[in-house]
Amino acid sequence: MSVKSITRFLIISSAALFCNTANSQILNELGSVHGNFQIDAAYYQKDTIIDADPGSELFRYNAFGNINYSKGGFSAGVRFESYNPPLLGYLPGYKGSGVPYRFARYQHKDIDITVGNFYEQFGSGITLRAYENRGLLYDNALDGMRVIFTPKNGITIKGLVGKQRTYFSLSPGVVRGIDAEVNIMDVFDSILGKSKTKVIIGGSFVSKYQEDQNPTLVLPQNVATGAGRITIIRGGFNFNAEYANKANDPSYQNKYSYQQGHAVIASASYGTDGFSAMLSGKMLDNMSFRSDRDAQNTIAMINYQPDFSKFHTYSLMAYYPYATQPNGEVGGTGEIQYKVKKGTWLGGKYGMDITLNASAYFATDTVGIAPINDTLRNFKYSTNYSNLGEEYYHDFNIEITKKLNKKLKLTVMYANQFLNQSIVQFNTPDKEEHPDIKSHIGVLDVTWRYKTGSAIRFEAQGFFADYDYKEHAIDANGNKNITSNTGSWVSGLIEWTPTSHWSITLADQYNYENPIESKKIHYYFGMLGYTNGPTRVSVSYGRQRQGIFCAGGVCRFVPSSSGLNISISSSF
Numbered sequence: 001m002s003v004k005s006i007t008r009f010l011i012i013s014s015a016a017l018f019c020n021t022a023n024s025q026i027l028n029e030l031g032s033v034h035g036n037f038q039i040d041a042a043y044y045q046k047d048t049i050i051d052a053d054p055g056s057e058l059f060r061y062n063a064f065g066n067i068n069y070s071k072g073g074f075s076a077g078v079r080f081e082s083y084n085p086p087l088l089g090y091l092p093g094y095k096g097s098g099v100p101y102r103f104a105r106y107q108h109k110d111i112d113i114t115v116g117n118f119y120e121q122f123g124s125g126i127t128l129r130a131y132e133n134r135g136l137l138y139d140n141a142l143d144g145m146r147v148i149f150t151p152k153n154g155i156t157i158k159g160l161v162g163k164q165r166t167y168f169s170l171s172p173g174v175v176r177g178i179d180a181e182v183n184i185m186d187v188f189d190s191i192l193g194k195s196k197t198k199v200i201i202g203g204s205f206v207s208k209y210q211e212d213q214n215p216t217l218v219l220p221q222n223v224a225t226g227a228g229r230i231t232i233i234r235g236g237f238n239f240n241a242e243y244a245n246k247a248n249d250p251s252y253q254n255k256y257s258y259q260q261g262h263a264v265i266a267s268a269s270y271g272t273d274g275f276s277a278m279l280s281g282k283m284l285d286n287m288s289f290r291s292d293r294d295a296q297n298t299i300a301m302i303n304y305q306p307d308f309s310k311f312h313t314y315s316l317m318a319y320y321p322y323a324t325q326p327n328g329e330v331g332g333t334g335e336i337q338y339k340v341k342k343g344t345w346l347g348g349k350y351g352m353d354i355t356l357n358a359s360a361y362f363a364t365d366t367v368g369i370a371p372i373n374d375t376l377r378n379f380k381y382s383t384n385y386s387n388l389g390e391e392y393y394h395d396f397n398i399e400i401t402k403k404l405n406k407k408l409k410l411t412v413m414y415a416n417q418f419l420n421q422s423i424v425q426f427n428t429p430d431k432e433e434h435p436d437i438k439s440h441i442g443v444l445d446v447t448w449r450y451k452t453g454s455a456i457r458f459e460a461q462g463f464f465a466d467y468d469y470k471e472h473a474i475d476a477n478g479n480k481n482i483t484s485n486t487g488s489w490v491s492g493l494i495e496w497t498p499t500s501h502w503s504i505t506l507a508d509q510y511n512y513e514n515p516i517e518s519k520k521i522h523y524y525f526g527m528l529g530y531t532n533g534p535t536r537v538s539v540s541y542g543r544q545r546q547g548i549f550c551a552g553g554v555c556r557f558v559p560s561s562s563g564l565n566i567s568i569s570s571s572f
Helices: 003-030
Strands: 032-044 059-071 074-083 096-108 111-118 120-122 128-130 142-152 155-166 174-183 197-209 222-234 237-246 261-272 275-285 328-340 352-369 380-403 408-419 437-451 454-465 469-474 480-485 489-497 502-510 522-532 535-544 547-551 554-558 561-571
Touching: 111 155, 120 155, 120 197, 128 174, 275 352, 328 380
Parallel strands: none
Antiparallel strands: 032 059, 032 561, 059 074, 074 096, 096 111, 111 142, 120 128, 142 155, 155 174, 174 197, 197 222, 222 237, 237 261, 261 275, 275 328, 328 352, 352 380, 380 408, 408 437, 437 454, 454 489, 469 480, 489 502, 502 522, 522 535, 535 561, 547 554
């Protein structure tokens, strides 16, 4: 290379470096913009075989877009949402378009202030949890003001006030709350030194105000709940517990009872190389807490009552999930995970993962007290915490995952499940129409990675039960008969990923053992997906089986449907 060429190269490189540096400085001075978008649309068709009737509005969609700006300690953002109308299975009150979420936030040293909409959680959420779950179309964001103060390392104090989102408007009640958390080892490190044990204590107080407009009852306009919590961490050991008490809060959820509420939530876990164990439990008694006492479904919920049962990803395992019972439940979950070492007789060349999980939930043992003077103003009940009520749910399952060779991985899973669906799903004692579900479920999942970035996955499931649901039928004499339909199902799936960008899925669920020939239905499904960086596009066609979808104990009903679905998401 000549001297002239070297000189030209140095001049061009210096200019390019100067431009990049200048652009970086400009961007730093202007701040940054980021966000994400998602559209889920469906064109439904009437399918008499599965009793799917979408009505007159065949095209439906859920869409949203977030645009956020940040510079230094300042950030702001908006979210636009549109449902015209929402997809089947989501609450119809979301119909419309608007900007239900907008905020401005400033953080500097020990202060953090947010005005507008925000999400927040105190402790486990048993007193307050404002959050969003797109799968449920659940959003109880607060609209108001929040201040977070950190006067010293290890001490955090939060205060907030606002109203909760209800579709595209706000709930009638005002929520006020304060929370404090202290990491004792950080605060007193000069005295205690560097300890391997962390002890964190906290407490919260949340109240709501809602005007009493009931013509027959005298309802409390201010309702408060308070909680205390502790967390202990040392090495692989973690323990946390929280107790909450709520003042009497008559509402639609608890049939306008004046009983106080109580909750105890605790969990402990331990993990080391190749082994982990977890045990969690809870007791809830009249802990429904809403900023609208007359609200139903998932509207205006101030607090969160967690469900510790295993979240299943396989369709037949998840067909009968558990929904938290806020009026009263006792139960818990335990899990052990063990990794069998490589080179052992059982582990073989690649080792093996074994997970044992068990969950069980029961009603609290309550005895009702008759209303005084033929009114509900003093309606209360007593709870015998030493006894368990009827069983609500259990799920005992085992999962084994083993890599057979460099290209082949196998997963085998079995579960024994029970669901008291008359209470958990339908809130009625009528077990004739909504019988208990007792099932055995098996899964076989095989993945073959035949080359880098390419794989084929085969999945087979079986759901074996005495019966699934009841069908009303009218005989020749005009009498209504109830016929039991067996609930045994099989399911198969093939998923092909030819490249890292493309995927093709074919699946089918079949109610093969139904005694009614017309109800032996195939729920077929096909999907083509494309992924490139932050962008994901999928097109699918098929049938959706009626059921319940849950996430963390919060559930929504999913009706049967048939048609074409398109989903597009991206971020920047």
